[in-house]
Amino acid sequence: MRTARRITQIVFLLIYIVLFFLATYPLTSSLPVDFFLRLDPLLGLSSTLAERSFFIKIVPSLVLLVLTVVLGRFFCGWVCPLGTTIDGFDNTVKAKYVNEKASRYKWIKFTILMAVFVGALVSVQLAGFVDPIPLFTRTVVTVLYPLFVLITDGFLGLLMAIPFLEEAVFGLHESLRGVLLPINIMVFRGSVLIAIIFLAILLLAFIHRRFWCRNLCPLGALLGLLSRFRWYRRRVSDSCTECGLCRKKCRMEAILPDFKTADNVECISCMDCQALCPVDAIDFGFTKNRASAKVDYNRRRLMAAGAAGLFSVGLIKTGFSRPEDKTRVIRPPGAMEEPEFLDRCIRCGECIRVCSTSGAGLQYAILESGWEGIWTPVLIPKTGYCEYNCNMCGRVCPTGAIRPLPLQERQEMKMGTAHFDKTRCIPWYYGENCMVCEEHCPLPDKAIKFRESDVVTIDGEETTVLLPYVDESLCIGCGICVNRCPVEGDRGIFLTNADEERWKG
Numbered sequence: 001m002r003t004a005r006r007i008t009q010i011v012f013l014l015i016y017i018v019l020f021f022l023a024t025y026p027l028t029s030s031l032p033v034d035f036f037l038r039l040d041p042l043l044g045l046s047s048t049l050a051e052r053s054f055f056i057k058i059v060p061s062l063v064l065l066v067l068t069v070v071l072g073r074f075f076c077g078w079v080c081p082l083g084t085t086i087d088g089f090d091n092t093v094k095a096k097y098v099n100e101k102a103s104r105y106k107w108i109k110f111t112i113l114m115a116v117f118v119g120a121l122v123s124v125q126l127a128g129f130v131d132p133i134p135l136f137t138r139t140v141v142t143v144l145y146p147l148f149v150l151i152t153d154g155f156l157g158l159l160m161a162i163p164f165l166e167e168a169v170f171g172l173h174e175s176l177r178g179v180l181l182p183i184n185i186m187v188f189r190g191s192v193l194i195a196i197i198f199l200a201i202l203l204l205a206f207i208h209r210r211f212w213c214r215n216l217c218p219l220g221a222l223l224g225l226l227s228r229f230r231w232y233r234r235r236v237s238d239s240c241t242e243c244g245l246c247r248k249k250c251r252m253e254a255i256l257p258d259f260k261t262a263d264n265v266e267c268i269s270c271m272d273c274q275a276l277c278p279v280d281a282i283d284f285g286f287t288k289n290r291a292s293a294k295v296d297y298n299r300r301r302l303m304a305a306g307a308a309g310l311f312s313v314g315l316i317k318t319g320f321s322r323p324e325d326k327t328r329v330i331r332p333p334g335a336m337e338e339p340e341f342l343d344r345c346i347r348c349g350e351c352i353r354v355c356s357t358s359g360a361g362l363q364y365a366i367l368e369s370g371w372e373g374i375w376t377p378v379l380i381p382k383t384g385y386c387e388y389n390c391n392m393c394g395r396v397c398p399t400g401a402i403r404p405l406p407l408q409e410r411q412e413m414k415m416g417t418a419h420f421d422k423t424r425c426i427p428w429y430y431g432e433n434c435m436v437c438e439e440h441c442p443l444p445d446k447a448i449k450f451r452e453s454d455v456v457t458i459d460g461e462e463t464t465v466l467l468p469y470v471d472e473s474l475c476i477g478c479g480i481c482v483n484r485c486p487v488e489g490d491r492g493i494f495l496t497n498a499d500e501e502r503w504k505g
Contacts, residue, residue, distance in 0.1 A: 125345060146191070156172070358387040
């Protein structure tokens with residue numbers, strides 16, 4: 001069974017990777033590329049509480065909750081891609097097993113879980129910051145995949161330097177573009193911070209194995225609470241010699257000092273104890289004895305967690321953000337109105353991932369929309385734009401924060417409005433004709449138009465030029481005009497969220 005678990009972990013990780021690569025323009029796959037995010041019950045429950053409404057995409061997560069009551073915390077040991085990655089790293093560095101001092105911190109994950117639900121009750125979405133699935137997805141999107149691309153491109157570049165391999169390797173590189181390799185170079189905001197957080201989770205292995213899963217993971221805490229009543233559990237026969245090997249090698253330290261009793265809250269059914277038992281005294285199966293296990297928590301910690309959650313929410317809600325920054329917060333087409341959007345968005349980066357394969361305009365927000373909006377998607381026209389013929393962001397959003405729109409409706413939805421900076425625009429400031437912005441405007445009836453006018457150049461000469469202006473009734477705020485503007489530094493045209501249209505839930 002331990003071998004079966006390892007194979008299952010690898011299979012689910014490969015499924016995750018395949019779904020990641022399928023999340024690409026033009027998104028022709030019928031498979032749900034956000035499957036693992038839909039399967040996450042903490043995300044589903046917190047989003048439902050935060051917005052006070054039920055949405056159909058959380059149904060798979062409810063199925064997982066039911067299975068957890070029956071089978072226990074199997075998701076952590078058999079399915080979770082972050083858990084599989086942690087196991088792989090732990091095995092590589094030969095992390096420690098039992099650590100009595102470190103095990104005193106198991107209660108922390110329940111505190112984090114409580115803070116997440118307290119935040120959701122007062123409409124602050126905290127799950128996306130600490131839940132393992134969006135955390136892992138953010139890391140893959142912004143750190144692991146770009147590193148993979150960098151290394152692969154570098155390796156293929158070295159091979160192309162060999163004369164007799166040049167043509168074959170070039171053909172291989174071209175065949176991989178758009179499949180395993182991106183069409184354009186991928187650059188993401190906040191990647192350094194995301195990488196530091198991920199490395200910190202892995203490096204906790206030097207304290208003991210699965211430190212994150214044992215002590216910090218709020219999804220593990222939620223599943224652990226349901227595992228108290230599990231039907232499928234560890235069983236020990238009378239042939240047990242109490243050698244203690246099972247307890248020493250338990251990665252979750254779920255086996256109690258008597259060697260026969262297991263902490264069902266912590267046990268992830270990894271089957272290591274069964275494989276290691278020298279007398280085959282351990283097996284797993286369904287049992288009638290379904291007495292609930294104790295949780296390493298108490299009333300004082302519960303109250304402290306609630307207070308900490310409210311304090312954190314208060315800080316986030318009252319944190320200062322500059323009004324001028326908020327005017328530059330351009331959300332994807334189909335995004336719900338801002339309060340509901342922040343309640344639903346789990347900061348997973350799925351929309352940013354698919355956008356990177358088309359217009360590459362979506363990036364993680366930093367503080368433009370305040371502390372509450374960190375890591376939510378915003379359009380940054382200098383790095384990319386919203387592709388006119390693309391509606392993928394709404395199709396991959398696992399919580400409905402961005403609604404899936406038919407392509408024609410998406411093309412008519414206004415994200416914001418472009419404005420010319422007359423101190424930077426070439427015709428307005430330099431008195432020279434420039435039509436780049438109008439040429440790239442994707443609308444059938446161009447939103448950027450011209451009027452002939454006499455101007456005085458910066459050299460004091462009078463000349464006649466075509467001055468561009470924005471027809472605000474047509475502009476949808478896609479940002480391609482900003483992205484393509486030839487002016488270096490601050491562009492001659494900029495984007496605001498003026499007159500934006502949001503989905504009203």
